[in-house]
Amino acid sequence: DTVLTQSPALAVSPGERVSISCRASEGVNSYMHWYQQKPGQQPKLLIYKASNLASGVPARFSGSGSGTDFTLTIDPVEADDTATYFCQQSWNDHTFGAGTKLELK
Amino acid sequence: EVQLQESGPGLVKPSQSLSLTCSVTGYSITSNYWGWIRKFPGNKMEWMGYISYSGSTSYNPSLKSRISITRDTSKNQFFLQLNSVTTEDTATYYCARYLLYNNYFDYWGQGVMVTVSS
Numbered sequence: 542d543t544v545l546t547q548s549p550a551l552a553v554s555p556g557e558r559v560s561i562s563c564r565a566s567e568g569v570n571s572y573m574h575w576y577q578q579k580p581g582q583q584p585k586l587l588i589y590k591a592s593n594l595a596s597g598v599p600a601r602f603s604g605s606g607s608g609t610d611f612t613l614t615i616d617p618v619e620a621d622d623t624a625t626y627f628c629q630q631s632w633n634d635h636t637f638g639a640g641t642k643l644e645l646k
Numbered sequence: 647e648v649q650l651q652e653s654g655p656g657l658v659k660p661s662q663s664l665s666l667t668c669s670v671t672g673y674s675i676t677s678n679y680w681g682w683i684r685k686f687p688g689n690k691m692e693w694m695g696y697i698s699y700s701g702s703t704s705y706n707p708s709l710k711s712r713i714s715i716t717r718d719t720s721k722n723q724f725f726l727q728l729n730s731v732t733t734e735d736t737a738t739y740y741c742a743r744y745l746l747y748n749n750y751f752d753y754w755g756q757g758v759m760v761t762v763s764s
Contacts, residue, residue, distance in 0.1 A: 572748075572749055574749075574750040574751075576751075582756070583740060583754040583755060583756050583757055584740070584751075584754050585754075586750060586751065586752050589748050589750045589752075590748050590749075590750070593748075595752065625689065627691060629691075629750070629751075631749035631750060632749075634693065634706065634707070635693035635706075636693070637683075637690075637691035637692070637693070639689055639690060640689045640691075
């Protein structure tokens, strides 16, 4: 299985820029996707294929990377962005990262 | 708008089968792919499998001997059956639409919590 490694948690202040990383144990080409999940809700697609903004997602969200290293950036962070962010690869079957919990200071 | 809704028992006994339904509105399941994903306590997420617009299926190898995904196109529903469950199958189960071209899940159901316990 392709293992995706994410930092467990981050804390930032509103208005700042935050980068959330996801590292794959083997190359996944550009088939990395990002989801936001708030407590009690279903995951919401933010970015597909590394850098493509999903429909309806604010331009404050962006994605980059290829191969094994990927980043989701939120700039500027807003209070409503408090959530857990998951990466998911679909190059070698499908696996998910453990999620990064974003908290606001 | 595409909407998905999971339904099924919230409690299943060990060794029994878990059966869930995903009801889709706003889009026909005879287009695209439709999958099941589960989230364990502690946040780990696992892709379980999906069924295609034609009815073909693909499963996570770790579940292949226990899982079956089927559909009823007349009701625009698809189904998950997981056999011989254990407490380790306790999770929130989500159904989602899978876009094959770029290989991601774009619409998700709200999820249904299933506990395996005697």
